[in-house]
Amino acid sequence: MIKVDNLSFSFPQKKLYTNISFTLEEGQHCAFIGTSGSGKSTLIDILTDPERYLYDGKLEIDPDCRIGHVSQFSQVDKTEEMTVFEYIGEQFIKIQDEITSIYAEMATTSDMDSLLEKYQSALDAFESMDGDNFENTINKQLNLANLMKLKDLNVSNLSGGEFKLIQVMKEMLSRPDLLIMDEPDVFLDFENLNALKKLINSHKGMLLVVTHNRYLLNHCFNKIIHLENTEIQEFDGRYIDYNFSLLQTKIELQELTVAEEEEIERNEHIIDNLRAIATYNSGASRGRALKARVKFQERLEARKIKAPFVDIKQPDIRFGMAHKMEDTTVVNVNDYSVSFDELLLENVNFEIKSTDKVAIIGANGTGKTTLLREIFQNNHDSIEINADVKVAYLSQLQGETLKDSNTILHEFIDAGFKTYDEIRSYLSNYGFEGEMLNQKIESLSGGEKNMLQLAKVSASQANLLLLDEPTSHLDIYTQIALDKAIEDYKGAILMISHDFYSVVNGMDYVLIIDDKTIRKMSMRKFRQMIYASHFNKDYLETEQKKKSLEMKIELALKDTDFELAKVWVDELEELIKLL
Template identity: 75%
Template structure:
């Protein structure tokens, strides 16, 4: 369906791809992964509109291939007011009305040849999208997404997550040969995420989906396309198996790399000795021996193992604060809090958080989580009491609330209180931003890069209470894991809105769940039971925990260069993966 051969493309400030090649076959469900800013969305733009870009290499697309597209950005505000059914069925209803209109014209027309041609074209288009069964198919997809009760609702009454699912259903029912989706999971609550999984798995045609969501990656795809460090590799199989193959490669390459490094160091020592002898000896042969040894060193450096898919930059996120408050101190108290817009969102909500607690705030899309977090940050509501020793930092799911997108990265951190260019460059380089992009406008960054930048600003505040609204959204899996480590090591309190159950399970002490317009506290044990009983097979959680434990042991073995132990543990890991 699509064949890319030796494609290269660059921005003025950045090289994106260097001779990448891949194919997408009919019927494959491909997950498109890679670190933030590696060029995934740009490559999708090239596939959808190749005439717009000047690239080297070949891009062949079946000329009859119809492509559907779901953007990572919500289009809810741009859609005209209509019902859910009419929105999904727009193309069907339009063709149906056209066919009816042509038939009416035929009744009075003297020359019907042109009308017959138009009728045939409209009829063929209607058949191509299975028009005769469109009402039945809409109902099936709505049921699959657990949105059957929303059929007659107005589009404006939907939450952002519900509308994203409706967009996916609309594209699927238009029956394109290839559906491309750019992070369709962003901001979806647990139920909607599960609905998206069901929709993806029900689609029988070809898919290319950019996603960093570990739940979808583990349950929806039979091919992985991985873009990293200007290179690309493809893997036929599950994401979990691809990750395992990367780990095995890492063990092998690190072992070989150690041998390479040892040989390079031995040669370097010899060069230093020869250089000393050559400078203190007029014998020309000594200089020739030195030159020969330097050439050997150059060859060793050239052939040194490079692994673009193993050596992946992970940002170093450090949230630690030196404004620590005693552990038993209550730093946030919410008492009898209520909020309403057109209707009541939250009513008589009360809870408190201590200075060392890490708390997840969860609930369905549109239940009032972000509103509550903003109110706490503003701290001007009678029902909200914050300890006088608390210093707050806030990360917003709406990145423009925290970042001035017309600023460059340098300007943004000068505004945040940094004093010199060098101080900013030194600090921000930990987060994966090199000098080349320091003077780049923030608006030109990817969604993931903007969130990493937000995290860098949050971390620089030295705050002892963090309010994080969907901090893993748009982040690649490597950055998600880096954030989890940072949260685990943080010595203050966190209130975090999230729909990423991996982050919640790995990092949080307990959960505040919004149900029936109020909030109740549940333990992590109950949360695990609730989520895993609804979304996973019986033993999934236990196997996942064992898998994580073995992966941690492998990481430690590699750190200690104990490659034999790493290989033994990888065999244990492979057995667990087969169970999943």
């Protein structure tokens, strides 16, 4: 239904696509992946509104193809005066009212022909959305997502995660031929993430979903489109199989690269010897031999394998500290409460030690972000911060810590660097290089903004990190780098996260919101709770083993021990069959 053929597009500061081609066909649930800032959201904009963009190549969209869209940064309109049911059924109700109005006009009109045409058009639209069953259909979707309790609630009272799911339902029920969703999983709690998984898997139409969520990627898609370094790669099949295919290719390419580098090195020795001989023997045959060897060397260099989808550079995230604290309390929360329209948290008590790594876990809209922000601001009577603590804060509202009108370079002028060159060198570790440093922050993608926040947190050399949904918008490669940085950090971390992998891989224990207060829970009990309520235990434990094997393969590749890497790959292949 959609065909992209040799499409190229650039912004003034950045080339996004070079002759990319792919197709989207009926029945496909397609995951759209790629590193942050690679141009996924821009490509979605081109698909939904091609007239706005000047691009090279062809974009063919079936004229009958209706496209629905759930955007990345949608927010609840607090002035919206309608219930959840009315919001989801808005289009149905509008057409129903139009048909009722046409009936009334028929009693008095003298132009019955045009009215009948108008009536038929409204009826066709109503039938295409199965309008006669719309109430039953909405109830089914709400039940599927376990959100029937919200049916009569005002839309303005929804949390951000609940509203995102309601939007997904609304678009799905309008039955577009293609539904495009840009990171619909961001900020969803565990229960809502499972609801999104069910909605995606029950959807009968064609889907194109931008996501970096490891759980959704492994459970929801039968096609992968991977955008990287201005190129695109298509893969028909599951993400887990695509990832395994990449790993196999990586081993093959690295083996070939090592062999080629050895060949290049041998050839360089021959060239050096021929040059040395040419200094005292200037015969024509010696000159020809030298030229031939140099040309051969150029050909070897030219054919060196370039693998944009295999060798993706991970950012080098490192959380350092200006000074390490002894084993002492860094945060003390005593009898804390917070409320807005209703009481969210009451009688909250906990303390964080100087090396504790702690996740705050709770459903959307339970006051987690407010608590973390008030710890950062340190002006609440119930919150005490140790005087020796230096705090760094990453906000899910990126405008709290980044100034949109700043360039990337200027954002770091006050971050403790002495020269522009120091800033440039530092930011290159986070993927910000060259002309990109002169871009305004407002032009960056959500993932790039979060990466910039991580760079600021790291540069602060703080000994307490407050991280609010740090994995949101981040590509998988950066999520893995962040997991490693958290593991290596020697200070205290208080993190809000709904990324199960980040919590179980990096935290010492969790603070769980339960009945408007917070209680401490061990990682063992947290796992048991997650297995019982949200995720399959066998899947998650197998996924952990898979990750361990992938790390062993990476280490074997670093040591260029390809035989050992292949042994681990065979073991990994057997494990993947269980997933």
